[in-house]
Amino acid sequence: MTDPTVVTASWSDAIGYEAYIGRWSRQVARQFVADLDVPAGRRWLDVGCGTGALTRTVLDLAEPAGVQAVDRSPTFLRHAAAHVPDPRVTFRTADAAALPVDDGSVDVVVSGLVLHFLADPGAAVTAWRRAAVPGGTVAAYVWDYAEGMQMMRAFWLAAARVDPAVATLDEAARFPICAPGPLRAVFTGAGLTDVVTGAIEVPTVFADLDDLWTPFLGGTGHAPVYVATLTDDVRAAIKEELRRSLPVQDDGSIALTARAWTVRGQVP
Structure with missing residues (x-):
């Protein structure tokens, strides 16, 4: 069996990420941006933009004046730039807690599926608050890993x-x-006010078990990296456990849901 201490997530394959998580993140992003209800013409910063799901959604729904999108992965940034060809957006390599932007230079800071991966989330959110104007919005979403x-x-x-x-x-x-x-x-610890949390739930319907299972073989993300360390027999056993436990419909499809927790606050 696997030694958990040697399993480290990999985030170098943009295509693998899209198949595993990106397709579901896009659904959450649409509701997330709509709920923020930011007026048109504002300046946005997308921290940890990944393959561009949230950036694309901001461009499509929020009519921004511009979007600065940053991520630590050059591979993800190249993918995002290729799939979000819009003159209103700029992509840059940067750390979530060391942003290459001036104080008070944007109106909205958003981040999707990133905060929990950061070594010091409090320092990162403090940096996000610094980047936004007084009265600006800072918001994020993460998966409900425990249940949803x-x-x-x-x-x-x-x-x-x-x-x-x-x-x-x-x-x-x-x-x-x-x-x-x-x-x-x-x-609140980062100095934001009027902090509220919420939930967004989206359907995740898989055509069949292979549609659900194959992304776990892609090597991008914690679970896929773990799967890559296993023997063929153990992988097959886990897939069979999934087959037995999942609600498979008569046509072979599997209808699940994915819940994300959201949080937003205002810059005083």
Whole structure:
């Protein structure tokens, strides 16, 4: 079985990420941007833009004056730039807590599926607040790993029945910040006011078991990296556990849902 201490997530394959998480993040991003209800003509900053799901959504729905999109992965940035060819957006390599922007230079700072991966979330949100104008908005969303992101929850439960050592790899245990209370605490601790949390739930319908399982073989993300360390027999056993535990319809499809927690605050 796998030694959990040697499993580290990889974020170098943009195509793999799109198949695994990106397609579902796009659904959440649409509701997230709509709920922010930011007037047109504002300046946006997308922190940890990844493959560009949230950036594209801001451009499509919010009529921004411009969007600055930053990420640490050059591979993801190249993918985003190629798939979001809009003169209103600029892509730059940067750390989420060391932003290459002037103080008070944007109206809205957003971040999707990033905050829990950061070594110091409080320092990052403080940097986001610095980048925004007084009265500006800072907002983020993360998956509800503990329960509502059903695809990942089903995977880790199945994996644990085959390989009990995975308990420390499960995102629900690794990322306790992914819950309303901790998210609110980080935002208020960074000096933001009027902090509110919420939830967005989207359907994640898979054509069949292979449609759900194949992205776990792509090597991008915590679970896929774990799967890549396994023998063929263990991988097959986990897939079979998923087959037994998932609600498969008569046509072979699997209808699940994914819940994201949201948090937003205002710059005083």
